[in-house]
Amino acid sequence: MFKIEKRPTPSAKWNWGAPIVAVVLTMIFGGALFAVLNVNPFLAIEKIFYEPLFGEYSFYYRPQLLVKAGPLILIAIGLSLGFRAGIWNIGAEGQYIIGALCAAGLALAVYPMELPILFPLMVIAGAIGGALWGLIPAFLKTRFGTNEILVSLMLVYVAEQLLASMALGLMKNPEGMGFPGSRNLQQYPSANNAELIAGTGMHWGVVAALISVIFAYVVLSRHMFGFHLRMSGLAPRAAKFAGVNPTRMVLICMGISGALAGMAGMFEISGPAGQVSIDFNVGYGFTAIIVAFLGRLNPVGILLAGLLMALTYIGGEITQSQMGLPLAAIQVFQGMLLFFLLAMDLLTNYRIRPAAKEAV
Amino acid sequence: MGTPLLTLSGLTKAYPGVVANDDVSFDIQPGEVHALLGENGAGKSTLVKMIYGLVSPDSGRMALNGAPYTPASPNAARAAGVAMVFQHFSLFDALTVAENVALGMDNPPSTGELASKIRSVSDAYGLPLDPHRTVGDLSAGERQRVEIIRCLLQDPKLLIMDEPTSVLTPQEVEILFRTLRKLSAEGTAILYISHKLEEIRALCDNATILRLGKKVATCIPAQKTAAELAEMMVGSSLTPPKRVSQVSEEVALHVSGLNLAPAQAFGTSLRDITLTLHKGEVLGIGGVAGNGQDELLAALSGERLCAPSQIMLDGRPVGNLGPAQRRKMGLLAAPEERLGHAAVPDMSLTENALMTGVTRQGLAKGGWINWAATKGFAERVIHQFDVRTPGPHVAARALSGGNLQKFVIGREVLQAPHVLVVNQPTWGVDASAAAAIRQALLDLAAKGAAIICISQDLDELMEISDRFAALNEGRLTHARPAAGLTIEEIGLMMGGAHGMEAAHV
Numbered sequence: 033m034f035k036i037e038k039r040p041t042p043s044a045k046w047n048w049g050a051p052i053v054a055v056v057l058t059m060i061f062g063g064a065l066f067a068v069l070n071v072n073p074f075l076a077i078e079k080i081f082y083e084p085l086f087g088e089y090s091f092y093y094r095p096q097l098l099v100k101a102g103p104l105i106l107i108a109i110g111l112s113l114g115f116r117a118g119i120w121n122i123g124a125e126g127q128y129i130i131g132a133l134c135a136a137g138l139a140l141a142v143y144p145m146e147l148p149i150l151f152p153l154m155v156i157a158g159a160i161g162g163a164l165w166g167l168i169p170a171f172l173k174t175r176f177g178t179n180e181i182l183v184s185l186m187l188v189y190v191a192e193q194l195l196a197s198m199a200l201g202l203m204k205n206p207e208g209m210g211f212p213g214s215r216n217l218q219q220y221p222s223a224n225n226a227e228l229i230a231g232t233g234m235h236w237g238v239v240a241a242l243i244s245v246i247f248a249y250v251v252l253s254r255h256m257f258g259f260h261l262r263m264s265g266l267a268p269r270a271a272k273f274a275g276v277n278p279t280r281m282v283l284i285c286m287g288i289s290g291a292l293a294g295m296a297g298m299f300e301i302s303g304p305a306g307q308v309s310i311d312f313n314v315g316y317g318f319t320a321i322i323v324a325f326l327g328r329l330n331p332v333g334i335l336l337a338g339l340l341m342a343l344t345y346i347g348g349e350i351t352q353s354q355m356g357l358p359l360a361a362i363q364v365f366q367g368m369l370l371f372f373l374l375a376m377d378l379l380t381n382y383r384i385r386p387a388a389k390e391a392v
Numbered sequence: 393m394g395t396p397l398l399t400l401s402g403l404t405k406a407y408p409g410v411v412a413n414d415d416v417s418f419d420i421q422p423g424e425v426h427a428l429l430g431e432n433g434a435g436k437s438t439l440v441k442m443i444y445g446l447v448s449p450d451s452g453r454m455a456l457n458g459a460p461y462t463p464a465s466p467n468a469a470r471a472a473g474v475a476m477v478f479q480h481f482s483l484f485d486a487l488t489v490a491e492n493v494a495l496g497m498d499n500p501p502s503t504g505e506l507a508s509k510i511r512s513v514s515d516a517y518g519l520p521l522d523p524h525r526t527v528g529d530l531s532a533g534e535r536q537r538v539e540i541i542r543c544l545l546q547d548p549k550l551l552i553m554d555e556p557t558s559v560l561t562p563q564e565v566e567i568l569f570r571t572l573r574k575l576s577a578e579g580t581a582i583l584y585i586s587h588k589l590e591e592i593r594a595l596c597d598n599a600t601i602l603r604l605g606k607k608v609a610t611c612i613p614a615q616k617t618a619a620e621l622a623e624m625m626v627g628s629s630l631t632p633p634k635r636v637s638q639v640s641e642e643v644a645l646h647v648s649g650l651n652l653a654p655a656q657a658f659g660t661s662l663r664d665i666t667l668t669l670h671k672g673e674v675l676g677i678g679g680v681a682g683n684g685q686d687e688l689l690a691a692l693s694g695e696r697l698c699a700p701s702q703i704m705l706d707g708r709p710v711g712n713l714g715p716a717q718r719r720k721m722g723l724l725a726a727p728e729e730r731l732g733h734a735a736v737p738d739m740s741l742t743e744n745a746l747m748t749g750v751t752r753q754g755l756a757k758g759g760w761i762n763w764a765a766t767k768g769f770a771e772r773v774i775h776q777f778d779v780r781t782p783g784p785h786v787a788a789r790a791l792s793g794g795n796l797q798k799f800v801i802g803r804e805v806l807q808a809p810h811v812l813v814v815n816q817p818t819w820g821v822d823a824s825a826a827a828a829i830r831q832a833l834l835d836l837a838a839k840g841a842a843i844i845c846i847s848q849d850l851d852e853l854m855e856i857s858d859r860f861a862a863l864n865e866g867r868l869t870h871a872r873p874a875a876g877l878t879i880e881e882i883g884l885m886m887g888g889a890h891g892m893e894a895a896h897v
Binding site: 037040041042254255256257262266267269272273 | 750786
């Protein structure tokens with residue numbers, strides 16, 4: 033019936049058109065899903081995409097957009113570097129947790145001293161913690177040939193156990209009346225990642241995310257490291273021939289993506305989340321994978337995709353509370369976005385044409 | 393003559409943008425050895441794919457023994473008595489010969505029965521083969537025998553052979569020809585695809601010559617000279633490369649006692665490789681595919697490392713240095729596989745120029761890429777090596793094999809290497825591009841660079857080499873002056889006929 037044919041050169045039009053078509057298809061099929069759940073699909077889509085930005089309570093939702101997009105973008109930028117080099121770090125969630133724990137641990141250790149240098153030190157601690165957690169699968173891969181997808185994913189669960197242990201034990205608030213969870217860093221000025229401009233949701237993590245976007249863009253398009261990284265992903269053998277050391281590339285990419293995820297965790301725990309608690313992580317590390325691909329692994333694309341994904345998060349919460357949609361339905365909706373994007377991706381490198389009639 | 397075995401009339405097949413076969417007609421008689429001659433891209437493969445049922449023609453008819461023949465699949469073709477030996481083997485390395493043969497059968501007999509069948513066919517046709525050996529351990533020539541025996545077990549009326557000798561030593565070619573002549577004497581017709589003219593003159597009764605998808609001539613090859621055949625094939629006369637050999641006494645590259653384990657299973661180990669290369673010299677390295685060519689290139693390019701002093705470049709040890717550092721010192725390379733090794737298919741030509749040109753061309757400062765200069769370098773390669781492409785922004789994968797090869801070789805040649813190592817520089821390249829590439833290599837040598845040309849095309853090696861050596865199971869023979877070497881001597885250097893001790897039929 034139809035034939036799939038490789039394009040001689042990737043289509044620039046579809047490269048940017050695919051995400052748009054994917055969003056539209058997600059709305060159509062997601063809407064159908066909502067309809068089956070007895071929710072008015074048009075209203076639900078409107079609540080997800082329109083209400084947070086322009087609705088009655090947008091003064092509350094708009095800052096949330098940056099608060100949620102910040103970590104998503106920061107993590108996704110790190111992941112995208114690895115993905116472009118063909119290195120699949122799936123464990124950003126774990127690196128995010130460990131970064132947060134390292135930063136919080138540092139702050140809690142010196143509490144209640146007020147040190148101006150504490151916050152920058154926490155950023156560094158978060159980055160180092162995340163990087164080290166990311167380097168575990170990198171080291172195992174380069175040394176023993178293990179699969180970084182599995183190892184990094186499994187380390188997420190290790191990190192979650194560690195988080196729970198910290199929240200219930202070592203880092204528990206001694207003045208917390210026995211409740212699980214650490215002291216609230218929002219009440220510790222030296223360690224607090226406060227809003228920079230009141231009412232915008234802008235905090236240091238958002239600034240870091242924007243810097244990472246610019247950094248990644250410049251490195252990928254203008255620096256030899258970015259060139260080697262892209263080459264490693266497109267043609268590993270050619271990269272090796274050009275002089276790229278594959279082992280070093282794995283270590284660097286896993287280290288960078290771990291460091292950025294760790295920093296995201298640090299900004300979160302010292303700001304919006306405030307304390308080490310059992311349910312500190314909410315899946316940013318996994319959602320960032322979708323953001324990275326939705327943004328075509330392109331820094332600017334990731335910036336936009338992060339904002340879009342944050343929107344579906346907030347809109348999802350609205351539909352949950354106002355329309356009674358189950359959380360799972362929202363997660364399916366987000367999953368659809370990735371699914372359709374990957375499906376549409378085919379059109380960048382291939383075209384579909386009616387098959388020629390076979391002569392008999 | 394009676395009824396032709398196979399009649400082709402007016403076969404036409406078009407692909408988007410190219411007519412692969414345009415109104416091709418000819419007959420093959422029972423027992424005839426018929427050559428299909430043409431350059432790469434002349435439409436030979438498409439034509440045999442139609443006969444073998446892999447592709448159906450847009451128009452035109454085929455008849456087998458006078459009856460209409462429209463194979464819908466290779467299975468149908470095999471059932472009708474048409475068998476084919478492909479240029480690239482479809483064998484599983486980890487299985488034995490008998491198991492591989494069984495995989496291609498609809499109702500395979502028991503292994504023991506099959507093994508004795510394989511033995512009897514291999515004895516009858518002088519193709520010695522142990523059915524219980526693992527294919528991964530066989531030489532290319534032996535693997536081809538597996539494919540041939542697999543076909544012969546079907547008792548075919550027409551046997552199609554696609555470039556069968558590209559993987560054989562001259563001695564093995566002789567054995568193959570004896571087998572084919574025997575088959576032909578028994579009435580099996582053979583359609584023999586090649587661009588090797590001397591072979592066709594020696595073996596084939598008739599030849600059909602294709603150029604750009606059209607049949608341009610038929611002839612009796614024995615009555616034509618190789619030059620006449622080449623002219624019919626290319627459509628114009630070719631000027632052989634001019635060479636002014638100026639080999640100096642100065643050593644450019646010295647490799648001594650190089651041993652290297654294979655990087656993957658069924659790869660070839662390099663064993664005690666020793667060679668000396670002088671400035672201005674072209675060293676041709678022959679050998680059947682899979683005897684260590686890729687490994688030797690990787691060891692010289694720096695993709696595989698060894699002890700520092702095992703490779704000396706201009707008197708300095710480089711064995712432990714990676715590709716970028718060796719490039720900086722003047723040792724450049726162009727691997728065989730264009731897409732994915734020598735070039736990144738999904739990157740533009742500009743980016744591909746940056747890939748190996750960055751250091752010697754000064755295309756980056758402190759790691760920051762100068763894209764304008766890189767584009768300029770890519771344009772110089774495109775211009776000077778006549779690469780047919782709309783411009784340097786085009787992805788490498790969009791170029792034809794010959795054009796990309798010119799780009800890859802040009803990219804290295806323009807960087808003024810002290811030593812250039814190339815593997816299969818004209819593989820899959822049309823004759824005029826091949827001539828241009830060979831000329832560029834000779835010009836580079838004339839300017840004092842030393843060149844190692846690894847190739848399976850013996851004619852090419854004889855044309856451009858000052859000295860000749862051969863790789864055989866990872867060992868390199870002593871290099872001998874190329875002038876005056878006979879084809880027998882070359883064959884013996886390449887290891888003679890693998891596994892033929894028992895089989896002087």
